[in-house]
Amino acid sequence: MRASVPTKPCARCGRTITWRAKWARAWDEVRYCSDACRAGTSAGAPHLLGHEPALEQAILTLLAARARGTTICPSEAARVVGGEDWRPLMEATRQAARRLVARGALDITQGGRVVDPSTARGPIRLRAR
Numbered sequence: 001m002r003a004s005v006p007t008k009p010c011a012r013c014g015r016t017i018t019w020r021a022k023w024a025r026a027w028d029e030v031r032y033c034s035d036a037c038r039a040g041t042s043a044g045a046p047h048l049l050g051h052e053p054a055l056e057q058a059i060l061t062l063l064a065a066r067a068r069g070t071t072i073c074p075s076e077a078a079r080v081v082g083g084e085d086w087r088p089l090m091e092a093t094r095q096a097a098r099r100l101v102a103r104g105a106l107d108i109t110q111g112g113r114v115v116d117p118s119t120a121r122g123p124i125r126l127r128a129r
Contacts, residue, residue, distance in 0.1 A: 013095040
């Protein structure tokens with residue numbers, strides 16, 4: 001059995017980056033999971049990138065206004081930031097949630113259970129830790 005492999009979150013999207021042999025000499029410098037994240041286009045469109053801090057703040061504000069242990073849908077934060085045109089912000093909102101998970105601020109759940117944010121597919125909920 002292989003020993004524990006180091007991991008770290010992507011600086012852009014929050015997905016887990018797993019150590020690879022080709023990164024052995026530069027592991028401390030690896031910050032992004034893909035070329036798209038490095039280029040800043042992983043949200044689907046470069047014009048959405050300025051919303052990252054606002055989305056993180058919206059998530060935290062919405063959770064602070066709720067009773068402890070309750071959850072929010074990521075679309076609620078996207079609606080706060082994007083208004084009527086909130087749908088293009090959904091992937092950026094999920095990325096903001098993954099970054100907050102990496103910082104220890106919240107959990108991502110599905111069916112009431114905490115899930116790995118890097119592999120979660122389908123509808124998710126966000127809950128403050």
